Amino acid sequence: MHHDNFRRLGNAAFAAAAALLAVACGGGDSSDGNTNPNIKPANIGTVTIQAYDGATDDLLTAGLGKDGLASATAPVPASPNSPTAAELRRYAIYTNYRAIVDTTAGGGFGSLYGPNVDAQGNVTTGQGKIAGVEYLAFSDDGSGQENVTMLVQIPNTFNQSKPCMITATSSGSRGVYGAIAVGEWGLKRGCAVAYTDKGTGAAPHDLDTDTVPLIDGTRTTRSAAGTNAQFAARPGILSLADFTAQVPHRLAFKHxxxxxxxxxxWGKFTLQAIEFGIWAINDRFGTVASNGVRQRTLAKSKIVVIASSVSNGGGAAVAAAEQDTDGLIDGVAVAEPNLNLPPNASILVKRGSKPVNASGRLLYDYITTANLLQLCASQATALVNAPAFATNQFYISRCQTLVDNKLISGTTVSDQAASALDQLHLAGWEPESDALHPSLSLFDTAASIAVTYANSYARASVTDRLCGYSFAATLADFKPAAIAPSVLASMFATGNGVPPTSTVQLINDRDLQHGPFMNGQSVSASNNRADANFDGAKCLRDLLTGTDSQAQALQSGVSQIQRSGNLHGKPALIVHGRSDGLLPVNHTSRPYLGFNRQQEGAASKLSYIEVENAQHFDAFIGAVSGYSNRYVPLHLYLIRALDAVYDNLTTGKALPPSQVVRTIPRGGATNTTTAPTLLPVNVPPISASPDAANQIAASTGSVDVPD
Structure with a gap:
């Protein structure tokens, strides 16, 4: 819906007329004025409310300010083994903010975006601290097992005459502050921000000590936590105690x-966060009836709500908009969303009028493909100047195993790696993603995601060790070890919910040569070759088409996470980097544009903005040598997308049409972290009238993206 002045006037006039009619008929308010009580949603448990003064502590930076977020010195707890909830919150905001954006000055932080850049894009001399209150609670289905964290931030600048709210569902598998950098846009505009961890989270259940995280990140024993645990693992065939006795030092993660x-x-949880947000806004600003009951003064119809976030959080925002049957969401603005289309969507994606090699595949399909091929492809001669390129004997061995299994061809390492890279192209990766394969391989990205999602979709227990994988801390010998108490105590703040994270690694429990061993260094039992666990990668891949009980369970789970494509005519902008090597545009945003047109036809108000020289991990731009030379921040385009959707909803300004934005890399010496400073010319705005050569065409079941 459009919240324009005409609409507001109409609502006000209708309400006034209704009130007069009620008086004339002798009805109307009860004697105590308690006509519309602000009732807390039934799924929301005990609520904790905390105010922040905007000086010593605040909503956006936890008191660190712009300079503190940019500092390489983390705000570690004073007593690392027993951090306080306040220390964990500060540390979590610091870590999660820096995980989403590039916080280097050369990359635009502090000049083009960041806490000190106001809502109009003006650079201020302040630190960007924002005073306000936080509402924190679990959403649960009554079992005590769901316990999805919900958080609402309401800045002191919240404007009751122009109320607004955005969602910032956590990215990746992170905790509730996992999209704090997205929430920044709303806080600066005086909007409330509704966050949720969407049933994932960074802090694990440590099976050795049987300790679990609480909602604020502090830890206690599973028995003491009871139903207040943010996550406590459940047993499979073995009890947790028996499993730990046989397989010590393992950790369970919620996702x-x-x-x-x-x-x-994820869509449902995002909608629940909005409902919690509406309740919290009225708890703070609703009038109080004469009997002391808080009223729902600011109804949903008065609040502009934009569903937003990035990556998995962006996918959750889209899912919420599709599932919104109560008119909670007015618009959508997301970046690099994880979008899974039904296999039978049959969307034709073209680039430069030529059909792409593959499109619209499920995440589990393409991530298990990457898990097989990417390590070998990273050794291609064409990538020797790519960020993080290094000759790796484990990856070279993977090449030979792929040849032995007839998945690639070639007799030399160079030929084999080139063949693997070609196979990735045939599987839907664009050539612009090529330079990312070495660094994504280094971080074991495909394996960690494939294992996490396989377990999640199959509803596997930690004791099942699906495909022979488990999670554990490791030492210099690459073998599972007890996690250090100080590391475990802060994982709510430092973790990302998947390995590798905070010394926790992916473990190959089927390495017959070493015993349980770090996945990337391990030996496949089938060939006794140190090929970074090809056996495990193939097992994960086979679950997609297998017929045994685990495969069927996974396939059932995959069938539950697919999008409908129907945004119900909501104004929406998706921004995505053309170079994205994790969630390739051919499998996500490009086909979704066509799928949405297929479902909504002329009623669609979705525009897709594809940004050249942008990729999935802005945080790597200032952290990994070579990224700053090549890539621009996609986060800046999410800010612009939010601006555009907000303007459309509040003033009626038209959304920009679908287009490719031609950015200019910073350049400079190859593979350094000291590229020339990012300037406005490097990151041109989204055009209201793009040139024909930049226009993306979408019709029912078809998308054509220019070269």
């Missing part, structure tokens, strides 16, 4: 091991 396939409910 992988909750046995609930939380992704199927």
């Amino acid at each position: 992988a091991h909750s046995q609930r396939n939380p992704e199927k409910d």
